[in-house]
Amino acid sequence: MAASLGVADYDVAVVGGGLVGVATAWGLAREGCRVVVLDEGDRAVRASRGNFALVWVQSKGLGLAPYAGWTVRSSNAWGGFSDLLKQETGLDVCFQRPGGFHLALSEKELEARADTLKRLHNQPGIVEYKTEILDHSQVARMLPDIGPEVVGGSYCPLDGHVNSLRLFRTLHTAINARGVTYLPGHRVENITREGGEFRLTTAHGEIRAGKVALAAGNANMRLAPMVGLEAPMRPERGQIVVTERLRPFLNYPVVTLRQTDEGTVMIGDSKEESVDPAGLTIGVSATEAERAVRQFPLLANVNVVRTWSAIRVMTQDGFPIYDESETHPGAFTVCCHSGVTLAANHALIIAPMIARGVLDTSLVAPFSARRFHVQEAG
Amino acid sequence: MFKRLADAGTAVAITVDGKPVAARAGDTVAAALLAAGIDHCRTTPVTGAPRAPYCLMGVCFECLVTVDGIGSRQGCLIPVREGMKVETQIGKREAGR
Numbered sequence: 286m287a288a289s290l291g292v293a294d295y296d297v298a299v300v301g302g303g304l305v306g307v308a309t310a311w312g313l314a315r316e317g318c319r320v321v322v323l324d325e326g327d328r329a330v331r332a333s334r335g336n337f338a339l340v341w342v343q344s345k346g347l348g349l350a351p352y353a354g355w356t357v358r359s360s361n362a363w364g365g366f367s368d369l370l371k372q373e374t375g376l377d378v379c380f381q382r383p384g385g386f387h388l389a390l391s392e393k394e395l396e397a398r399a400d401t402l403k404r405l406h407n408q409p410g411i412v413e414y415k416t417e418i419l420d421h422s423q424v425a426r427m428l429p430d431i432g433p434e435v436v437g438g439s440y441c442p443l444d445g446h447v448n449s450l451r452l453f454r455t456l457h458t459a460i461n462a463r464g465v466t467y468l469p470g471h472r473v474e475n476i477t478r479e480g481g482e483f484r485l486t487t488a489h490g491e492i493r494a495g496k497v498a499l500a501a502g503n504a505n506m507r508l509a510p511m512v513g514l515e516a517p518m519r520p521e522r523g524q525i526v527v528t529e530r531l532r533p534f535l536n537y538p539v540v541t542l543r544q545t546d547e548g549t550v551m552i553g554d555s556k557e558e559s560v561d562p563a564g565l566t567i568g569v570s571a572t573e574a575e576r577a578v579r580q581f582p583l584l585a586n587v588n589v590v591r592t593w594s595a596i597r598v599m600t601q602d603g604f605p606i607y608d609e610s611e612t613h614p615g616a617f618t619v620c621c622h623s624g625v626t627l628a629a630n631h632a633l634i635i636a637p638m639i640a641r642g643v644l645d646t647s648l649v650a651p652f653s654a655r656r657f658h659v660q661e662a663g
Numbered sequence: 664m665f666k667r668l669a670d671a672g673t674a675v676a677i678t679v680d681g682k683p684v685a686a687r688a689g690d691t692v693a694a695a696l697l698a699a700g701i702d703h704c705r706t707t708p709v710t711g712a713p714r715a716p717y718c719l720m721g722v723c724f725e726c727l728v729t730v731d732g733i734g735s736r737q738g739c740l741i742p743v744r745e746g747m748k749v750e751t752q753i754g755k756r757e758a759g760r
Contacts, residue, residue: 430758430759529708529735529756530708530709530755530756531755531756531757531758532754532755532756532757532758533755534757534758534759547708547709548708548709548755550758581758582759583758583759584758586733587735587756587758588735
């Protein structure tokens with residue numbers, strides 16, 4: 286039987302409408318691709334609605350040096366990325382890059398921090414950038430409201446933050462303006478490759494596309510094997526405490542605490558094994574708040590207006606996965622924890638590779654899921 | 664806009680933004696502001712729109728004021744006290760107050 290000539294509806298189907306999916310879809314549309322984004326409905330686990338919104342560099346890459354370079358690259362591209370989005374949509378995602386802090390509440394914490402950074406930056410082939418260890422008085426010159434228990438911290442000038450809900454909205458506006466088809470309520474049940482094109486099964490019918498980019502967060506674990514790929518994930522839960530809006534007092538984001546462009550203070554970096562997105566562990570919120578008050582005593586009588594928990598997208602080892610399928614050419618995984626930080630790379634580097642149909646191994650080979658199979662890794 | 668009932672309680676002296684206001688025993692801060700004809704008690708943190716006490720039962724958070732140096736207090740839940748210093752809250756609250 287002659288293979289039917291594929292007449293795909295789209296050049297690329299992006300599975301997942303979160304930050305990774307829409308950043309990739311926007312990049313693909315900029316390359317001239319006809320793109321469809323297949324998303325779940327409102328009841329899906331929405332990591333992109335609950336994240337902490339840091340564009341963060343310091344301490345990333347311990348255990349996989351190229352991840353540090355990949356992160357620095359995105360951080361450096363972020364300003365241009367947000368300018369492009371503003372040109373296309375008129376929306377400001379409030380990207381700021383004043384540098385950022387880790388704060389230590391004991392000498393032991395500060396030593397552990399210094400040790401982690403030393404091991405990170407001693408790795409062979411690590412990208413060069415500066416993270417300084419500062420004592421209390423050095424930190425106090427930049428963060429005058431720290432409490433007496435803050436013994437010091439680390440500062441990296443490449444760190445920044447963004448309004449991530451605005452980023453999410455802006456990317457959706459941008460893909461819409463570029464003619465990308467966004468289909469919510471289209472959970473992908475199955476993917477096959479026939480006649481040189483992919484067929485994606487949903488409850489609302491079949492979508493045909495020349496290529497597939499899996500950007501479905503933790504759900505990539507389920508989807509990747511359908512196209513001969515793998516995405517080992519270990520979702521974890523984080524909790525965030527949100528205060529009323531306050532006059533600006535915090536000029537730099539801290540990894541556990543930041544003040545948004547509109548004055549709100551967000552607190553939290555908890556990690557729990559639980560994957561129930563509806564649950565909230567009060568003790569965890571209490572600990573986050575207690576540490577925040579020790580770091581910045583002026584927060585003691587500030588009103589908390591919200592708390593929430595959200596599920597982190599997390600690969601088994603915490604590093605990104607970018608792969609092209611050997612058995613299903615044209616199928617790609619775009620999978621990572623840091624959908625905000627890496628958004629610039631996904632839009633401006635990964636998407637053009639997918640548009641060309643070939644991943645540039647000089648950039649992304651270290652992020653293949655083949656690393657999870659030590660015996661087979663070349 | 665509002666007129667006090669004839670049998671309102673005994674006088675309690677408070678200040679609003681430093682100016683003396685004659686409240687009555689049993690008033691909440693929000694009621695005292697309304698009775699004194701003060702038409703807004705704060706402006707919103709982002710757009711600066713004026714806001715006045717609304718629900719008077721602790722739900723709407725429109726009546727936030729600074730009371731004796733503590734910001735974002737719900738005026739409708741706090742009874743007046745002799746010598747109390749109330750300040751209207753302009754825009755975002757200042758952390759630490």
